[in-house]
Amino acid sequence: MNEEREKEEEAVEKRELIKDGKRLDGRGFEELRPIKIEVGVLKRADGSCYFELGENKVIAAVYGPKEMHPRHAQDAKMAVVKFRYNMAPFSVDDRKRPGPDRRSVEVSKVSREAFEPVIMREFYPKAAIEVYVEILQSDAGTRTAGINAASVALADAGIPMKDLVSSVAVGKIDGQVVLDLNGTEDNHGEADMPIAMVARTNTITLLQMDGHLTAEEFGRGLKLAMGACRQIYELQRAALIERFSSSSNSGSKSEKRGE
Numbered sequence: 001m002n003e004e005r006e007k008e009e010e011a012v013e014k015r016e017l018i019k020d021g022k023r024l025d026g027r028g029f030e031e032l033r034p035i036k037i038e039v040g041v042l043k044r045a046d047g048s049c050y051f052e053l054g055e056n057k058v059i060a061a062v063y064g065p066k067e068m069h070p071r072h073a074q075d076a077k078m079a080v081v082k083f084r085y086n087m088a089p090f091s092v093d094d095r096k097r098p099g100p101d102r103r104s105v106e107v108s109k110v111s112r113e114a115f116e117p118v119i120m121r122e123f124y125p126k127a128a129i130e131v132y133v134e135i136l137q138s139d140a141g142t143r144t145a146g147i148n149a150a151s152v153a154l155a156d157a158g159i160p161m162k163d164l165v166s167s168v169a170v171g172k173i174d175g176q177v178v179l180d181l182n183g184t185e186d187n188h189g190e191a192d193m194p195i196a197m198v199a200r201t202n203t204i205t206l207l208q209m210d211g212h213l214t215a216e217e218f219g220r221g222l223k224l225a226m227g228a229c230r231q232i233y234e235l236q237r238a239a240l241i242e243r244f245s246s247s248s249n250s251g252s253k254s255e256k257r258g259e
């Protein structure tokens, strides 16, 4: 075990997730983890994106619009969005049993619902739009990273959307409302609230809460998430612009290192 990890475990045992106004990983309360976005990383998919949020590493791939099978599941008026969130067995500390479980079914459902208001499904009756999110490495916030990646992959696939969806979690640790909890903070904190939104209009498309926040803390957390989603939106946009303005097909990168 390295020295940093030992110190972290010691602080967690003492129930100190915040010390001298800083979090264990050195971030301020309102600071995002470093973000890296690469667009068009997969050759076979219609659209794809690799997204890093701190120690989270996520890939999203999009197929479609294509004919929906089985036919009885088609919607005569609009496209059906399928969303599969999956955690790789090697993405967590102890090997995760492969395949769907209750959690991944829930995350897939809420992620799909986070996109339904923005995807112009009525353009493609009877069609399917398939979104696959694979978590390669996890450190809390994987559903938010997956939604950010899926949003960029959908745009990369040319799926018409009213706007991009951006996502982040806020929570409470040691009594403080903070942005973007990491794994240790998520495990030992008091609350975790993932949010997805259309950042330009502040339209919320996903909001979940694990734990307890007062009404005042909820309001503060929401405001924090709105600001962070705007930052993430700018990075998503920049990565897409770079992808489509570069002449090569080798994909594009966009990064934000911690301030």
Ligand code: ADP
Binding pocket: 092, 093, 094, 096, 103, 138, 139, 140, 141, 142, 143, 144, 183, 186, 192, 194
């Ligand atoms: P999110 O990743 O969206 O924050 P959760 O709050 O459910 O979702 O999970 C927090 C973290 O807990 C995950 O990012 C992951 O690191 C860890 N985790 C979730 N499910 C498992 C599991 N089945 N086995 C081991 N670790 C897990």
